[in-house]
Amino acid sequence: MSLSFRVAARDGSARTGVLTTPHAAVETPAFLPVGTQGSVKGLDPQELTAMGARMLLANTYHLYLRPGAGVVRRLGGLHRFMQWPGGILTDSGGFQILSLSSLRQVDDQGVVFRSHLDGSLHALTPEGAVAIQEELGADIITVLDECLPYPVEEARAADSVRRTLDWARRCRESHRTDQALFAIVQGAAFPRLRRRCAEELAALDFPGYAVGGLSVGEPKELTWEVLGETTAHLPPEKPRYLMGVGEPADLLAGVATGVDLFDCVLPTRLGRHGMLLTARGRLSVRSARFAQDASPPDPDCGCTVCRRFSRAYLRHLFRSGELLGPRLASQHNVYFLLRLMAQARDAIRAGSLAEFTGSFLARYRENAWRKGCVT
């Protein structure tokens, strides 16, 4: 298995370390920008490298439908296809099948779904999900899981955990490459089910564990309760990956709970809409009050956007429908989350994660932009 994980320091349940794969040495906790369709929207891989990204997530569901896993394989695999020299993690498609496709039918055998692109019918088994990810060629691949909506009845969730465990075993058995196969803990918002799922998967000794099916609409307190009950029963020496989480406050809560990897489309999605993540909260750069504002978008940021351009220019780009606007805003936002993770790693090493989180969130949540008291 081409993956190693070394924890270098701990602070409460939080830890910092290095995850090493064939393409990357990733300092953890780490945020993985998302290249849904083989591209982090609007950004060049060279920019991602320059700003310190070492691993990306790509979506199996999307790449399987277009351009097709066989096409990616014949073109040399995903790293070569998208010219990304760092690490790649692919999800299994379970979440996108839940959220995007219509006519979903799940049974113990696998999933039948219709493509959101052309309505075509597809059957995906655990073995098939692994085979597709082997063709894509990421450093880390994931088992097929059943991702449930919120809320859901406990009996349904229990049956889904049974199925997810069964599928995890089948994925492991069919897996042939030296890609690291991560299991995915499910169990909806039921701590008891999460614990059982985590313990049984831990016994199967996967090289890493993803936590799926959270941030699907449940209250935040429940997210952290369920996550805590999950990570507490995962092997401490294995990396943990919380899927689909990227809000600054959620990243820090995840870090405190002992999560090592995160991914989210948030920074690029917000960026495309002119929303900037800053140390003082979200800033909507389209706002008229920035029309003549020569200040950098985020005065606390050292990214290549904030070091050069003004709020007034970014506002102008968005008002004028210029492609450069979404690009620069996405670039800043990805940098912001990468830097937040670097600060969290420093804080863990210094034993001051709680203080860092407290002071970061106080400033972030004050949201000085909304109040209009920042000049």
Add this chain to the structure above:
Amino acid sequence: MSLSFRVAARDGSARTGVLTTPHAAVETPAFLPVGTQGSVKGLDPQELTAMGARMLLANTYHLYLRPGAGVVRRLGGLHRFMQWPGGILTDSGGFQILSLSSLRQVDDQGVVFRSHLDGSLHALTPEGAVAIQEELGADIITVLDECLPYPVEEARAADSVRRTLDWARRCRESHRTDQALFAIVQGAAFPRLRRRCAEELAALDFPGYAVGGLSVGEPKELTWEVLGETTAHLPPEKPRYLMGVGEPADLLAGVATGVDLFDCVLPTRLGRHGMLLTARGRLSVRSARFAQDASPPDPDCGCTVCRRFSRAYLRHLFRSGELLGPRLASQHNVYFLLRLMAQARDAIRAGSLAEFTGSFLARYRENAWRKGCVT
């Protein structure tokens, strides 16, 4: 006047030299990428510098309407606003008033037009056009001209030349900064009128001369006839700028006629639609036959796109609606035209412009992509 122009070598009517402004030393003949609204669509100024662009064109009409010339001035001028360290040339708005605005009314005093953005009414005089461009702060600014459609009657064109000459004088008189003010030769497709306009403007001793009102629908042979009759009567020691021309064949024809500067939205507009300029003609990267093509977009190109990405990946980006597609295609296309001008300069120095043009066009026009005979 902060502009100097030195011709270093000639080849027939063509010449190569250096145009120096406060922000740039531009080797001529040069292609100026267009930053219509203060941004070369999809590209970062740093990329333009890296690929050798030394001067951009920006549109007075667009920037006057949004964000407003006063806003740009208060934010430190256009160079600072858009973070472009090189030279900038602004047109006067005459062409956009012709092509974009409704309810245009031209008399000797100036132009009244409605904004294409919100229908608001604006009056622009020659003095106003200069004042706006002084606020924008480009290295080179241009006189207000009346740009006529094709075809047009000679009497109408003659009257327009009279007006354009009058406006040129008024612009010169009202001009106060050390920006270089270029005159614009008009005269529709009538060689006689073009010659008169060129001679009278030459007598006024402007630091440079633009040729406007060409490539507005007239047959190509007429374009070159009219252009030749124009440049022949412009002072040889002054730079000449052919407005709005960017097709490779047209650039080379312009160079042969003695033009020094060109601008065009062509490379970024084509790029946004997935059309690549290559040495073998235009390549539509969306074509299904590139679906599994691992070759670089243009095998003859050394740009940062062609050195890394495959045709299959570019096709995938366009099919998937990824922002990176238009960005990469635009980047390649701008590079292609910058390189074409560098090759033309080399050819002029070597006295082989005709041979270079002949062999370039033979290959370009063969359009191997369309025939499907390139692998």
